[in-house]
Amino acid sequence: MITRGVMTVLLAAGLLLPTGTAAQGLRFATDRNAPLDLEAGRLVWQQTAGRVDISGGVLVQGPLSLSARTMQLTLGADGTPDRLTAAGDVVLVSTGAPNSPAGGRRAEAATAVYDLAGQTLVLDGGVKVNVQDTRPVNLSGESLMLDMRDGRAKLSGGGGTAKPAGKGRARIELGR
């Protein structure tokens, strides 16, 4: 029987495809047509700079919520929202149905950038993802890119190039 530790090493070496939910590709529950609601303790709009600084902010879009210590909303030349940058204790939560292809997910990172026009959300810096299924899976990497159009996510290590096991690759830990 393959032990958990061996499986971890094999996965890290990229020689074994993950099973169950992870094998279907990592997905988050999203709804790109849902309203974008931003709630903040204090919101400061610098009209000339086209920028909104948010403290104690939470962004909610359908089943997805993004929170951080500070956020900055960049406005385009016409005043419409362009990009949201989050920093400090970034937490991304997706409240999908358990055991579904895009079930409950929780990701933590140092920073996040939501490109509102391009419909992508990228988490960077010590990314940890908890997949909440009957068999929880913990994933970690350096960067998580989420496509808001279909909820598909790609977790990658640093550099994007092949590295020896244990260095620079996404790591998967299977729960009991």
Added chain:
Amino acid sequence: MQENPETHTRHVVVLRRVLPLLAVVGVVALIVGANDDWRTALQRSAETAFTAELAIEAPEFAGQMSDGRRYRLIAARGASTQNGGVSLEAPQLDIASAADKPGVRVTAANGTTDAARSRLSLTGAVALQDDSGNRLTTEQLFFSSDDGRLQAPQRIRMQGPAGLLDAAAFEADTQTGIYAFDKAKLRLNRADGARERQ
């Protein structure tokens, strides 16, 4: 010593005439004294006799803020207040635009200036609109012409290109173009131009 009967009779006659009159006057005085409206009316007429209230038809004030932008305040009617200010009916404040700052127009149901005409208080259906398409509504707003600061201590709602915003309070520096909102909820407009309905 006994009173002269003739004198006594004269006294009684006088008293019989005077006492009823005094009773009537006393009753009237009691009624008037107990009636607040009468007291107020008497007081007001006394004040009016010594205070002149100036009524102003279509008042207009103009000035310049410290950043060089000119402002103009007009109203349908005005009246001087006891502290030297002016109360305004249907006031409208216009702040001129600058190179990097949009012009601002503020209207309200009522307003009051202080004696120095440097501070304006607006109440009732206050609406602020700027040249960038932002519109803010609230029930009370303060403006200082000395430093161009705006303050709304009550709930505000603002709609603009960025979206629809509700906040518990608001303050702004029109000279630097920085607006701060407390306990804010913002429904963002989509990047593709789709607007959210309320």
